[in-house]
Amino acid sequence: MRRKLIAGNWKMNGSLSGNQALLNGIKEEIGQANCDVAVCVPAPYLAQCRDSLSATLIGWGGQDLSVHESGAYTGEVSASMLRDFGAKYVIVGHSERRSYHGESDDAVAAKTARALRSGLVPIVCVGELLSEREAGQTAAVVGRQLDAVMAVLSADDLANIVIAYEPVWAIGTGKTATPDMAQEVHALLRKRLAAKSPAAAEKVQILYGGSMKPDNAADLLRMADIDGGLIGGAALKASDFLAIIRAAS
């Protein structure tokens, strides 16, 4: 049975003092969570997470990485820099990166491979736009996004990624995919993984992201192929994030 993972994506939110209050609130109340927990934070706050979370079971990670290892790439953050600060995870191909920064499927695939080479666990995001869902293209879109990643990974590497299904129309909108809608896509993604590697399909955690909140988390997390959540807004409030962790535990 796959262990669940609850990962917070703080996006471009936070301050040293606000983060500390949030991290303290999570640490004080988390108790014995029976699931994996992580926060993916803006790069300037990685040191704060390392200092605050090292003695806990809570992991931390970045929200993007450069496809390059080092060099004249102003503004970029490399995988090894994330590792320097103890990051375990990195989000790759979030829809906000795909839409605002023009990240292609191939770029997402290359970043995924780069993350794995550096010992990071990439949380690879896939998901359809509302117009694509309404046109009946959900399976084709997420299939295409996942295929691009699978094309550059060995079966062994594939087993070491995390996937996040995030329907773009559900992100930050308060509109959540119903558990059945999400399960349908998760099952489809797992079937696609299985075509390349049954072992990877069995192992890979497939998270749901898109307005997951304390009041809908339990229903989503009890579906067979939903192995956790990538949480945006609700990860910014300790009590909400903890409630989702409890639902996963």
Ligand SMILES: O=C[C@H](O)COP(=O)(O)O
């Ligand atoms: O990465 C997280 C997702 O974009 C979900 O964000 P949200 O929980 O605010 O809808």
